[in-house]
Amino acid sequence: MTRTLGRGFYERDPADVARGLLGKTLVRKLGSERLEGVIVETEAYYGEEDPASRAFKGLKSYNEVMWGEPGRLFIYNVHRYWMLNFVAHEPGGVGGVLIRALEPTLGVEAMLAHRPVEKLTELTGGPGKLSVALAVDRGLNGLKATDENCPVHVLQGGSEPEVASSHRVGVTQDLPEKLRFYVKGSRFVSR
C-alpha cells in the first residue's frame, strides 16, 4: 500500500525538499486515468530574498500559496507554459520546489495524446513539457497534494538515486547556492 507524502515532508528547507523529491513517484489522476512518473529533476525557490522566485515581489494574489501550507500545489505561467511546483518551506517561511523533469512510468499513451513526440525523453523532459503531458494547468493551483485524493500528489518510498546539483536554469539572477538537483545519469533530465 503506497501512501502520499504528508505535510511534514514539505515543511523543510526547499533545497532539502527538492533533493528529497528525486526518485519519488508523481501521480496525476485524470478522471479514470492514472499517469505516473519518477521525478528526476527539481529546483528550489525561496521567498522575498530570492530574486528568481515568484515570491520576490512580495505577497500577490497569484503567488499567495507560497506563503501557505507546505504541500499545496503552486502553479504559474511562463510564456505559454505552466510550471508545476509544490509549496515547501520551514514553519513560517516562504518557498517552493519546481518539478523540472519526470521519467514516465505509467499512462504513457495518455501523455502522448496530450503531447505527441517521437522520443520518450522529449515527453516530460522539461517543466513546460511535463505540464502539457500531464494536463496540468492553473485550475490545480492551491490544491492540497498531501491529500491522497488530490489529482496531483507524490508517493512515499521509491529509490534513493545519486543526486547531482547545479545552478538553476533560465533565471536571470541566481543565488550563489546551487539550487537545481537532478538524478545523475538520467536521460530524462532537461538539456
Next chain:
DNA sequence: CGCCAGATTGACT
C-alpha cells in the same frame, strides 16, 4: 489601455 518581461519551447539562420 498599451507595452514590457518572464523559473520555456520549438522552429529556423
Next chain:
DNA sequence: GTCAATCTGGCGG
C-alpha cells in the same frame, strides 16, 4: 547560435 509564440501580471499614461 537567434527569435517569436502566447499567457499572465507589473507598471506607466
